[in-house]
Amino acid sequence: MKIADKNTKAVDLVREALEKAKKYEEYHCFISMNESHALERAREIDEKIANGEKVGRLAGVPYALKDNYLSREGVTTAAARMLDNFPSPITATAVAKLEAEGAIMIGRTNLDAYAHGSSTENSYFGPTLNSHDTSRVAGGSSGGSAVAVALGIVPFALGSDTGGSIRQPASYNGVIGIKPTYGTVSRYGVVAMASSTDVMGCFANTIEDADLVMRIMAGKDPKDSTTLDDFWTRDLEDAKPKKKKIGIVKDFLGNGVDEEVKKTFLDYAKQAEKAGFEVEEIEMPIAKYGLAIYYIIQPAEVASNLSRYDGIRYGHRAAEITDLDSIYNKTRDEGFMPENKRRIMIGNFVLSSGFFDAYYLKAQKARTLLIKAYDEAFEKYDALLCAVAPAPAFKLGEKVNDPLQMYMEDVMSVPPSMAGLPAIAVPAGSSKSGLPIGVQLVGPRKSDQVLLNIAKSIEESK
Numbered sequence: 001m002k003i004a005d006k007n008t009k010a011v012d013l014v015r016e017a018l019e020k021a022k023k024y025e026e027y028h029c030f031i032s033m034n035e036s037h038a039l040e041r042a043r044e045i046d047e048k049i050a051n052g053e054k055v056g057r058l059a060g061v062p063y064a065l066k067d068n069y070l071s072r073e074g075v076t077t078a079a080a081r082m083l084d085n086f087p088s089p090i091t092a093t094a095v096a097k098l099e100a101e102g103a104i105m106i107g108r109t110n111l112d113a114y115a116h117g118s119s120t121e122n123s124y125f126g127p128t129l130n131s132h133d134t135s136r137v138a139g140g141s142s143g144g145s146a147v148a149v150a151l152g153i154v155p156f157a158l159g160s161d162t163g164g165s166i167r168q169p170a171s172y173n174g175v176i177g178i179k180p181t182y183g184t185v186s187r188y189g190v191v192a193m194a195s196s197t198d199v200m201g202c203f204a205n206t207i208e209d210a211d212l213v214m215r216i217m218a219g220k221d222p223k224d225s226t227t228l229d230d231f232w233t234r235d236l237e238d239a240k241p242k243k244k245k246i247g248i249v250k251d252f253l254g255n256g257v258d259e260e261v262k263k264t265f266l267d268y269a270k271q272a273e274k275a276g277f278e279v280e281e282i283e284m285p286i287a288k289y290g291l292a293i294y295y296i297i298q299p300a301e302v303a304s305n306l307s308r309y310d311g312i313r314y315g316h317r318a319a320e321i322t323d324l325d326s327i328y329n330k331t332r333d334e335g336f337m338p339e340n341k342r343r344i345m346i347g348n349f350v351l352s353s354g355f356f357d358a359y360y361l362k363a364q365k366a367r368t369l370l371i372k373a374y375d376e377a378f379e380k381y382d383a384l385l386c387a388v389a390p391a392p393a394f395k396l397g398e399k400v401n402d403p404l405q406m407y408m409e410d411v412m413s414v415p416p417s418m419a420g421l422p423a424i425a426v427p428a429g430s431s432k433s434g435l436p437i438g439v440q441l442v443g444p445r446k447s448d449q450v451l452l453n454i455a456k457s458i459e460e461s462k
């Protein structure tokens with residue numbers, strides 16, 4: 001990516017990004033633009049450079065921010081009516097770190113409301129269109145960010161990934177998507193979805209750019225007690241895999257997986273062999289239960305996290321209310337999208353005293369088995385390879401009224417999330433009709449940079 005210096009003006013970098021955003025308006029990547037702030041910050045950076053002052057590692061680099069990150073510049077909507085006029089009182093740690101290095105947010109990107117979804121169609125503001133075919137979905141929930149990077153509007157964009165929200169749109173738009181180890185980047189100042197699996201990551205067009213952005217955002221934050229000590233500190237070439245062995249999860253190659261996805265995936269595996277890796281099929285029967293585990297635990301956490309939106313504390317409040325119950329009920333009815341309500345209902349159901357043991361508790365036990373299965377696999381392999389989603393981007397409107405079909409999208413992306421593992425999505429090819437297809441590499445906790453190193457060596461062996 002281009003960084004501002006004596007010969008490259010930050011103002012030009014930002015202007016160019018803003019112009020591109022305008023040119024590609026029909027894709028609906030952005031919910032709001034940050035034009036005047038962005039240009040002001042760019043001028044400040046140019047002035048510093050002119051005065052010979054030190055500037056950061058991302059000086060003048062324009063980026064796009066998923067609209068569930070809080071930043072004092074503008075409003076954070078989470079693509080929900082509930083927050084459609086919510087001026088952020090704080091700035092997320094991840095955003096503050098990027099800004100301290102000179103990165104400049106040009107706009108806030110579209111998502112499924114509260115990050116619930118796999119297509120960006122659950123946004124209160126309407127869907128984002130796929131970068132390669134405007135009749136298809138962008139993927140989700142971080143669809144706006146993925147498309148903004150795929151169209152070259154910005155060199156990187158932030159996303160959040162609870163069960164695939166960075167990896168799946170990355171795969172659908174042919175860009176790199178990083179879902180780091182749970183706890184790598186602070187969650188402070190990001191609208192919570194499911195707190196035990198929410199992670200903050202990024203989209204980029206090159207592995208080096210993604211590595212740099214993650215390196216800057218990673219690290220311990222006293223404001224988020226689940227953050228890990230900073231481990232994202234190596235040069236990529238020093239993060240070599242030790243075993244040089246990759247496992248292919250056989251359970252994700254069966255029925256229901258699109259033939260072109262299978263072929264692209266197997267070609268990538270062959271390429272990994274060319275790059276010097278031993279590639280073996282492994283069985284992980286528990287992996288296919290990942291989806292069931294996720295769609296119990298995640299809504300339980302969603303129901304808890306969304307209980308704060310009550311029309312009293314902050315956010316939307318329904319008009320002409322006469323009593324307390326109606327404030328809660330009408331506000332929540334108006335403020336949430338149908339998918340948000342569905343998850344609140346499922347979550348409260350699985351947590352209710354009569355069903356807790358049968359659903360929530362059982363899902364937590366199964367989650368432990370899943371974590372163990374991964375740990376065992378990583379005794380033998382540096383990484384596991386699988387597709388990101390069962391098929392390339394689907395048509396707008398095709399699944400939005402069929403929640404189960406939509407949830408099936410996540411079958412391959414949720415297992416690493418439930419285990420807190422790093423997973424990176426990289427472009428691997430495309431369908432005959434030109435739709436991008438990605439694959440994901442999943443590794444043990446804190447092996448994020450090793451995964452990038454592996455992806456790089458496979459890319460270079462082509």
Ligand code: GLN
Binds near residue numbers: 140163164166410
């Ligand atoms: N598609 C998944 C869901 O709807 C994942 C969403 C996410 O990672 N935020 O839950």
